[in-house]
Amino acid sequence: MSQQNQKLIDELKTYALDLMSDWSTSRSRQKSFILNYMANGFSNAAEAAKEAGFSEKSAHTTAHKMLGGSEKFLHIPPVVEKLKLAFDERQTELSILSNLEIEQFWADVVRGKIKDVKLVGVGEGEQVVKEVPADLSIRLNAADKAARSKGMYQTNIDITQRNIDIKVGDWDADED
Structure with a gap:
């Protein structure tokens, strides 16, 4: 993983944990799945499920159910969606060269x-x-x-301010 991607993952980890802060401790493997899925750039859900402690045989199916928001996992897709959006936005920011x-x-x-x-x-x-x-x-x-x-070729331009007086003749509003 590139240093830039590692920085991105580290930055988003806090955000991810904040999004999952109200989840019960019984969902620790689901939290781990999301963190691992994010760490691999949202590219391999089955691998993230294995790394989160789900069995190798059921990892693919479990990952599919979690990402699809089956009845037991309705809370996961909104978090993954927010993290993907934040990941894409930050990745774009990091890819732009600074001055x-x-x-x-x-x-x-x-x-x-x-x-x-x-x-x-x-x-x-x-x-x-x-x-x-x-x-x-x-x-x-x-x-x-x-x-x-650095502006080394700028030409000095002297601009002088001139005041222009505009005089309006006397007129009476009643004359209209």
């Missing part, structure tokens, strides 16, 4: 920390793929983007 991440990338390119991949001839018409330092044009482009993002 700092973008600036760090540009800085790494300018400093030559980011490598490029090129085909390099090794003789007799053969080529191999090798990591090479980024071309100067790529590094200059990254430096330009970093400078623009």
